[in-house]
Amino acid sequence: MMEQLPIKAAVPAAAAMAPAAKIRGKDVSVFYGSKQALFAVDLDVYEQQVTALIGPSGCGKSTFLRTLNRMNDTVDGARIEGKVTLDGEDIYHSGIDVVELRARVGMVFQKPNPFPKSIFDNIAYGPKIHGLARSKADLEEVVVTSLRKAGLFEEVKDRLHDPGTGLSGGQQQRLCIARAIAVSPEVILMDEPCSALDPIATATVEELIDELRQNYTIVIVTHSMQQAARVSQRTAMFHLGKIVEVGPTEKMFQNPDDKRTQDYITGRFG
Numbered sequence: 001m002m003e004q005l006p007i008k009a010a011v012p013a014a015a016a017m018a019p020a021a022k023i024r025g026k027d028v029s030v031f032y033g034s035k036q037a038l039f040a041v042d043l044d045v046y047e048q049q050v051t052a053l054i055g056p057s058g059c060g061k062s063t064f065l066r067t068l069n070r071m072n073d074t075v076d077g078a079r080i081e082g083k084v085t086l087d088g089e090d091i092y093h094s095g096i097d098v099v100e101l102r103a104r105v106g107m108v109f110q111k112p113n114p115f116p117k118s119i120f121d122n123i124a125y126g127p128k129i130h131g132l133a134r135s136k137a138d139l140e141e142v143v144v145t146s147l148r149k150a151g152l153f154e155e156v157k158d159r160l161h162d163p164g165t166g167l168s169g170g171q172q173q174r175l176c177i178a179r180a181i182a183v184s185p186e187v188i189l190m191d192e193p194c195s196a197l198d199p200i201a202t203a204t205v206e207e208l209i210d211e212l213r214q215n216y217t218i219v220i221v222t223h224s225m226q227q228a229a230r231v232s233q234r235t236a237m238f239h240l241g242k243i244v245e246v247g248p249t250e251k252m253f254q255n256p257d258d259k260r261t262q263d264y265i266t267g268r269f270g
C-alpha cells in the first residue's frame with residue numbers, strides 16, 4: 001500500500017478555515033416611527049451556512065432578518081441606520097434595484113403563502129417576471145428543477161396544474177421554498193418557517209434546509225432551540241434589540257459566554 005503523504009495547505013490553515021461573509025450588517029439600527037427596535041447590530045452571515053437568529057419575543061430577530069432584503073422598506077414609518085452589504089455591495093445604496101435584490105435574497109415566511117394559482121404557476125411566476133426563461137421548455141425545466149430541489153417534485157408531479165393552496169401545510173411551505181429557489185437566489189431568509197407545521201412536516205423542512213445549505217446561504221429566525229441546534233452552524237442571540245452573543249451553534253448551546261444566552265436556551269426566560 002502506498003504511504004499517504006500529508007497534504008500541504010496552499011494557504012495558511014486559519015485563512016483556509018475562515019468562511020466568507022456573504023452578508024455583513026454593520027451598526028444596524030431600525031426605528032418604527034419613534035420606537036427603536038434594533039440598536040447598532042453587527043452581524044456577518046457566512047456563505048453556505050445556516051445562521052440562526054434566536055432570542056425572546058420582540059427582541060428584533062424578524063426586524064434584523066427583514067433588513068437583509070429591505071423588506072422593512074414596505075413598513076410605513078420604518079427607518080434604518082447603519083450598513084448592510086451583500087458581497088461587499090451596500091444594499092441600501094440609491095442605485096440598488098430592490099426587486100432584483102429580493103430575487104438574490106429570497107424570503108420564506110412563517111405561514112406558507114402560496115399564490116392562488118396552480119403549483120406550476122406559483123413557481124413559474126418569478127422566473128417569468130425576471131426574464132429567466134426564454135421558452136416554454138426552459139420554464140418547465142425551472143419549475144421541475146425547483147420542485148426537485150425543494151424535495152416536492154415526486155409528491156406533486158401528477159398534479160402540477162392543481163391549486164397550490166390544495167397542498168398540505170408542509171407541502172405548501174416546500175412550494176414556497178421552491179418558489180424562492182426558482183429565481184436563483186444566493187441567500188434565503190426564513191422567518192420561523194416551521195411554526196405552522198406539524199412535527200413530521202417540520203422534520204422534512206429541516207432536512208431540506210440542511211441540503212439547501214450546500215448551494216445557498218440561509219438565515220433562519222426560530223423560536224425552537226432544538227431547531228436552531230439541528231439546522232444551523234452559527235447562532236446569534238438577540239436581546240432587547242441587540243446581539244448579546246454570536247458564535248458556532250455547538251458552542252452557543254453547550255458553553256455560551258453570556259448568561260442571557262444560557263438562561264434563554266435553558267428556558268429560564270423568553
Ligand SMILES: Nc1ncnc2c1ncn2[C@@H]1O[C@H](COP(=O)(O)OP(=O)(O)OP(=O)(O)O)[C@@H](O)[C@H]1O
Binds near residue numbers: 059060063
Ligand atoms: N411594523 C411595526 N411597527 C411598529 N413596531 C414594530 C413593527 N414591527 C415590529 N415592531 C416592534 O419592534 C420590536 C421588534 O420586533 P420583531 O418582530 O423584530 O421581534 P422578534 O424578535 O422577531 O419577535 P417575535 O419572536 O415575537 O416574532 C418589537 O418591540 C415590535 O413590537
